[in-house]
Amino acid sequence: MDRLTTDRLMEIMRECAGEGGAVETDRRPEEVEFAALGYDSLAMLETLSRLEREFGVTIDEEEFAGAATPAELTTLVNRVVAGDA
Template sequence: MTQLTTDRLLAILHECAGEGDPLEPTDQPEELDFAVLGYDSLALLETLSRLKREFGIDTEEDEFAAVRTPAELTTLVNRLLARSPSA
């Protein structure tokens, strides 16, 4: 089963919405809020659309709206992948 990694998610965010805001070398981007990273709701919707196409997942709007960090989104996608019939 294919799983989403944080590195892949950050690459998708970059492809969909650009680089975001510069980070300090000590920052762990996977634990920072998307807003702190410089990604707005439009960037996240584009990223979600891409994740749906690439990974074949579907999520409830409220599930996605509750996600605040790349780590949380990675966990959500991987949980959905584990529940999918093809898993």
Template sequence: MSTTAFTVEELKRILREGAGADESVNLDGDILDTDFEELGYESLALLETGGRIEREYGITLDDDALTEARTPRALIDVVNGQLALTAA
């Protein structure tokens, strides 16, 4: 379990490991406010991503919060919020 903040770099790594990356999408660009669907990740890929985050960081993510996080920035905020709750 990590106690550091969840970053966009960690999210990119987990996305690539769990669901791969669409060759037409550059995850190395500024993706923070890009909708996951535009990045080629649909709900099933995001559920896999959420499961990987939960296992690596020892947290539980609410399914609704996960599906409502439409962008990497929103998902990072959800994860960091949960990390803050578990650290308290």
């Protein structure tokens, strides 16, 4: 696997931390903040570790923390995988 999709990211998050919370919004799920989806800092650290192992990269923790939505995190991971970070 050479690119992360938001669908795969959400699978990883469910595997690491469970389903998260139900959210009613008019935004697409990948545009909703992780906190609103029910994922706390521990869930995010588990996700970071899993992404680094799965993609064989090191992701800057500050950049990771700045990714507030699944779409932003997917973009960050793909940028790091491509060597653009």
